Each structure stands twice: as structure tokens, then as C-alpha cells.
Amino acid sequence: MSAVSAVGSVGSVGTAGVVSMRQAFVDTVEEVMENDPRVAVVLAEISRDVFRPSPRVVNVGIREQAMVGVGSGLALSGMRPVVHTYAPFLVERPFEQIKLDFGHQDVGGVFVSIGGSYDDPVWGRTHQAPGDVALFDTLPGWRIVVPGHGGEVEGVVREALAGDDRVYIRLSLRENSRAYPVSRKLTEVRRGSGGVVLAVGPMLEPVLAATEGVDVTVLYATSVRPFDEGGLRAAVAASRADVLLVEPYLAGTSAHVVAEALADVPHRLRALGVRRESELRAYGTAEDHDSAHDLDVLGIAAAVRRLFGHPV
Numbered sequence: 001m002s003a004v005s006a007v008g009s010v011g012s013v014g015t016a017g018v019v020s021m022r023q024a025f026v027d028t029v030e031e032v033m034e035n036d037p038r039v040a041v042v043l044a045e046i047s048r049d050v051f052r053p054s055p056r057v058v059n060v061g062i063r064e065q066a067m068v069g070v071g072s073g074l075a076l077s078g079m080r081p082v083v084h085t086y087a088p089f090l091v092e093r094p095f096e097q098i099k100l101d102f103g104h105q106d107v108g109g110v111f112v113s114i115g116g117s118y119d120d121p122v123w124g125r126t127h128q129a130p131g132d133v134a135l136f137d138t139l140p141g142w143r144i145v146v147p148g149h150g151g152e153v154e155g156v157v158r159e160a161l162a163g164d165d166r167v168y169i170r171l172s173l174r175e176n177s178r179a180y181p182v183s184r185k186l187t188e189v190r191r192g193s194g195g196v197v198l199a200v201g202p203m204l205e206p207v208l209a210a211t212e213g214v215d216v217t218v219l220y221a222t223s224v225r226p227f228d229e230g231g232l233r234a235a236v237a238a239s240r241a242d243v244l245l246v247e248p249y250l251a252g253t254s255a256h257v258v259a260e261a262l263a264d265v266p267h268r269l270r271a272l273g274v275r276r277e278s279e280l281r282a283y284g285t286a287e288d289h290d291s292a293h294d295l296d297v298l299g300i301a302a303a304v305r306r307l308f309g310h311p312v
Contacts, residue, residue, distance in 0.1 A: 072101035087129035116172035146201035151179030186231035
């Protein structure tokens with residue numbers, strides 16, 4: 001058994017009764033709060049109606065910089081803050097506070113976003129954040145987790161709440177059809193010899209459809225930082241050393257860690273994600289945006305064909 005296939009089963013962990021990612025997050029936090037007095041939630045209006053009233057659920061209003069500052073203050077006092085709102089308001093608007101109040105002061109906390117890159121395009125560019133993971137990637141000491149299904153969220157949140165580190169959990173309305181066991185390692189979902197496709201979070205479902213019948217290994221990543229370099233190396237050692245990286249956020253966000261992992265291995269890398277040069281100003285639907293960025297099944301299949309030379 002390879003190092004990759006050893007890290008987790010490729011079977012579903014079950015889908016019966018699974019709720020949305022956000023609801024799974026809220027339910028888990030509220031349950032943990034009952035037994036862990038360290039945990040407190042800081043909101044900026046978003047999700048204020050889904051958390052039960054509690055002295056440890058603080059809504060600062062539409063003041064995202066203050067939200068992060070309050071979270072940092074709680075961390076400095078020994079609490080385990082959960083800082084939560086829509087992705088652009090959690091990451092982009094208060095980025096200086098994240099950098100200084102958490103990073104520079106070296107305190108821990110759990111940041112949880114909803115909205116993905118463009119889950120609700122009807123609200124326009126203000127509610128889109130394809131650059132969130134890339135921004136966190138500029139800061140040291142952050143662990144980044146991107147679940148692909150509501151059934152994966154509880155374990156991710158419980159692990160984050162039990163720790164003392166800095167964690168960013170990126171939730172989305174876009175989900176795979178089933179949950180997989182979550183690991184800090186890459187999970188081998190399908191094995192082949194013609195190359196490697198690395199799917200992050202909710203991109204697994206379209207990747208599996210786009211590579212159906214194609215002789216490639218498909219790896220699934222939920223934990224993207226730190227990156228499982230050993231798992232990727234093991235996969236390319238058993239296959240052709242060409243990698244197609246498919247991420248649900250800014251294209252190429254993880255290209256540098258893939259390149260570092262394979263620095264001594266001759267390989268080709270193609271990165272799919274939200275295009276850097278294409279800011280879409282027609283709202284449309286999330287599916288329209290997928291198509292425009294080649295993140296739908298047809299776009300991914302075309303990239304597979306170009307990189308690996310397989311008919312699809």
C-alpha cells in the first residue's frame with residue numbers, strides 16, 4: 001500500500017442526515033461550548049440568527065476589524081475564539097488585524113468563513129473572495145482546511161477547537177456528493193499510472209466526473225496547509241510525474257507548494273482555479289462562474305486532455 005492510500009479509506013463516511021457545512025459548524029461549536037468554557041464566538045452580523053443566544057456569542061455588528069480585535073483579545077485572555085463571517089469580510093477587510101492581532105502577537109484562534117469564492121454571485125463582487133487562501137498563505141503559522149462536504153465539518157471543527165494554533169476553515173455551499181475521512185494527509189480516491197490530479201475540497205466531485213475512465217491518480221485534499229509533500233511524492237512515484245491542481249479559489253494558490261514538493265522530480269504542473277485575469281462583472285450563477293473559469297466538468301476534462309494526452 002502506498003503512503004497516500006494508507007492515510008485514509010476511499011469509502012464514504014455516510015451521508016444520511018448530513019446538514020450543510022455551515023449548520024454542521026454551528027451545531028458542533030454549540031455542542032463543544034457546553035463542555036469547554038474556553039470557546040467563544042465572535043460575529044459581525046452574519047450568522048447571528050443561527051447561533052443560540054449565549055454570553056459567549058458576541059456580535060459586534062458590521063465592524064469586521066473590531067471582530068478580529070475582539071477575537072484576539074479573547075485569545076490573549078486564554079479563550080479559544082471562533083471568528084466567523086462571510087469570506088471577504090473575514091479575510092480581506094480585516095486582513096491587517098489578522099496579521100497583527102493574531103499573527104504578530106502569536107495567539108491562536110479559529111477563523112471560519114462561508115461563501116467560498118462565489119457561492120452567492122447575485123450579491124456581486126463584494127461577496128466574492130477567491131483570494132482568501134492565498135492571503136492566509138502569506139502569513140506564517142496558519143493551518144488551512146477546506147472541507148468538501150458537510151459530513152466532514154464536525155471532525156475538522158472539533159480538532160480546531162481542541163487546539164491552540166491558528167486555523168482557517170473555509171466552508172462553502174458547493175459540496176461533493178459524499179463525505180470522505182478527513183486527514184491532514186492527501187487521500188487517494190482513484191489510482192492510475194498516467195499522471196496525478198489533485199482536487200481540493202468541493203472540486204473533487206467535478207474532478208471525478210472529468211477523469212472517469214482516464215488512467216490517472218486522483219488525490220483529495222482537505223488540509224491544504226501544511227501541505228502533504230510526502231503524499232504527493234509517493235503518488236508521482238507510482239505514476240507519471242505530471243500534476244493537474246484543481247482548487248476552488250485563486251488559480252495557482254498551491255502551485256508553489258506542489259513545486260517545492262517535487263523540486264527534484266522532473267514534472268509538469270497545470271493549475272486550475274478562479275482565473276486571476278478574469279474578474280467577472282456579470283453576476284450570473286455559481287455554475288456560470290465555474291464555466292467561465294474552466295472549473296466545471298467540461299473545463300477540467302479539457303485540461304486533463306491537454307496535460308495527460310488522454311481522450312475524454
